[in-house]
Amino acid sequence: MGTFALQEKYGHEMPPQVFIPYKEVLTLYRKGLAVPDDVTLMWTDDNYGYMQHLPTPQERERSGGNGLYYHASYWGRPHDYLWLGSQSPYLMACELTRAYYSGIHKVWVLNVGDIKSLEYQLSLFADLAWDINCLSLLQPALAVKQPEFATLAEKDVYDTALRNALTASADSASALSAASAASAALTAPASAATTVTTAATTATAGTLAPAAAATTVAHTYELPHLLATATWGVKDHLQSFYQEFLPADMAKQAADLVNEFYRLSFRRKPEFMGNTREEEEDAAWRQIKDLPFSAELTAKLIAKHQAQLTAADDFFSQVPAALQDCVYEFIVYPVKAGALLSLKMLTAMEDRHNGGDFSRSDAAFDEINALTRRYNSGFHNNGKFNKMMDAQPRLLPVFDPLRDRRHAKTPLPAALQLAAQVNGSDFTGTWALPGLGYKQQAAFIPQQGLAQGRLPLNLRLKRSDVSLTEQAWEVQVHFLPTFSGQGESLRVKVSLLDTKGQASCARTFDLQTHGRSERWKENVLNNRTSCVLAVPLAMVVKLLRHGEPLQLTIAPLDDGVILDEVYLTLGAKASSQQSTLRAPEKQCTESSA
Numbered sequence: 001m002g003t004f005a006l007q008e009k010y011g012h013e014m015p016p017q018v019f020i021p022y023k024e025v026l027t028l029y030r031k032g033l034a035v036p037d038d039v040t041l042m043w044t045d046d047n048y049g050y051m052q053h054l055p056t057p058q059e060r061e062r063s064g065g066n067g068l069y070y071h072a073s074y075w076g077r078p079h080d081y082l083w084l085g086s087q088s089p090y091l092m093a094c095e096l097t098r099a100y101y102s103g104i105h106k107v108w109v110l111n112v113g114d115i116k117s118l119e120y121q122l123s124l125f126a127d128l129a130w131d132i133n134c135l136s137l138l139q140p141a142l143a144v145k146q147p148e149f150a151t152l153a154e155k156d157v158y159d160t161a162l163r164n165a166l167t168a169s170a171d172s173a174s175a176l177s178a179a180s181a182a183s184a185a186l187t188a189p190a191s192a193a194t195t196v197t198t199a200a201t202t203a204t205a206g207t208l209a210p211a212a213a214a215t216t217v218a219h220t221y222e223l224p225h226l227l228a229t230a231t232w233g234v235k236d237h238l239q240s241f242y243q244e245f246l247p248a249d250m251a252k253q254a255a256d257l258v259n260e261f262y263r264l265s266f267r268r269k270p271e272f273m274g275n276t277r278e279e280e281e282d283a284a285w286r287q288i289k290d291l292p293f294s295a296e297l298t299a300k301l302i303a304k305h306q307a308q309l310t311a312a313d314d315f316f317s318q319v320p321a322a323l324q325d326c327v328y329e330f331i332v333y334p335v336k337a338g339a340l341l342s343l344k345m346l347t348a349m350e351d352r353h354n355g356g357d358f359s360r361s362d363a364a365f366d367e368i369n370a371l372t373r374r375y376n377s378g379f380h381n382n383g384k385f386n387k388m389m390d391a392q393p394r395l396l397p398v399f400d401p402l403r404d405r406r407h408a409k410t411p412l413p414a415a416l417q418l419a420a421q422v423n424g425s426d427f428t429g430t431w432a433l434p435g436l437g438y439k440q441q442a443a444f445i446p447q448q449g450l451a452q453g454r455l456p457l458n459l460r461l462k463r464s465d466v467s468l469t470e471q472a473w474e475v476q477v478h479f480l481p482t483f484s485g486q487g488e489s490l491r492v493k494v495s496l497l498d499t500k501g502q503a504s505c506a507r508t509f510d511l512q513t514h515g516r517s518e519r520w521k522e523n524v525l526n527n528r529t530s531c532v533l534a535v536p537l538a539m540v541v542k543l544l545r546h547g548e549p550l551q552l553t554i555a556p557l558d559d560g561v562i563l564d565e566v567y568l569t570l571g572a573k574a575s576s577q578q579s580t581l582r583a584p585e586k587q588c589t590e591s592s593a
Helices: 003-010 024-030 089-100 119-130 152-168 172-184 223-242 248-267 295-316 321-354 359-377 518-526 537-546
Strands: 040-044 066-071 107-111 418-423 431-434 441-445 457-461 473-479 491-497 503-510 529-535 550-556 561-570 580-582
Touching: 040 107, 066 089, 089 119, 089 223, 089 248, 089 431, 107 119, 119 223, 223 248, 223 431, 223 441, 248 295, 248 321, 295 321, 321 359, 418 441, 473 491, 491 529, 503 529, 503 537, 529 537, 550 561
Parallel strands: 040 066, 066 107
Antiparallel strands: 418 561, 431 441, 441 561, 457 550, 473 529, 473 561, 491 503, 491 550, 529 580
């Protein structure tokens, strides 16, 4: 429909228009595609929750403003996730907060699929869209109460003033003072006056970093802090969501149960457990394959998912009859179905390599179908949602009963021999982002100069910390598969320093992916991107023979880096001293469950 037709239909002299640089169109836009200034630019995630572009200073000044189109569900390559609402709310909170404070607040759109199983993600998205600080309000020391607004225009004035206040203030006291000034900017009547409260003008470091809880610090309201407080608030927000229809004690149990579902799904969504891909030319990608897990990790994950089944049954046994239908749909079905699909694949892996009979996999498949029949028939709602739930969306191979029952000639690979395994939030110089990462302990690493006094990120390794022998070692550094937002690169420098602070081993890696490359597909399926730094044998000898400690330093050169885990392990190639950036493989996706 052309501009004149829009004018005729809606009566606008200048009808609102939006331009969405989605998928390959973003590449064209970055090559110089001109868009009229009054057209809203609507930025998208990569279909899996990671924002691909954030507005530049010039784009933030456009009269058309900026919006976003975000996915909590997706149909397409490398694989769908349409079934269980497995998109991490912690990732949503992090990326949506990052987007908002980068200037994206004109219009937000959420792809939420069929809504069923995604009720919470939809609620979280709507709450953040209305008040981006709603999760920070769950932290008492950060309580900036939002006023009632007579119009959306008043809310926009307030949000703009508060955003400027939070990002410009040096500490919580000045930020709260500036928030009061934001209230004064409102044109609302006295009845809509703003109340700004705080439990304290300073807060312990425990608010952001539990390991340093004894230290009293003043908050700096910059982007890393905003991301940290947002992710810290998700668990309480989840509990409050369930508390709308459950007693407080049961709401907490529900939040704990579903939070474990999100944690397990962060490593690999249930829909990805077949290790297959869609929309590939080679049909071999649709054949079920082993996951890149060791025998030890596979066994641990099986135990975790079996525990989820038990916990879900124990929880549901407490639910009053009047609440059974909604609790089953919101909580029990996604938790149990996700665990069962994972068990169907993980137990098949074990049996394939151990000579088993695949009966556990068959039982899991049958139970998924029984769960789905119960969802559709209901308990007391007379089949209100009959045919709403389908346990085989798009009839993808991962949902089929196990077809290939051949046994492998070799066992599953052994676990990595680790000297050290460290979570991102264990490092100095990071902002913990609870809920993100394989263990929900990832951390945002500010670009140098962004957060004074908190860089570089480093970790000291002493002789007592390691147990490896005098062989070639390597450092494996695992990050979330984020994007820089504006540039063409997402660089990070990884260094090993000796006692004199000299970099005996250092490399710069570019974590950025472009388009739908092979590396991007692997990043999506594993939900991480990894780089490997070979440790010179001379440094190994210094540490083991002479006790000279090493210092591992990770310094982002671009903004947007989120660190998940670091492993120190025996090198894959003893003679190699070259570092390589690679998509996660069997030797670099290992982690305890």
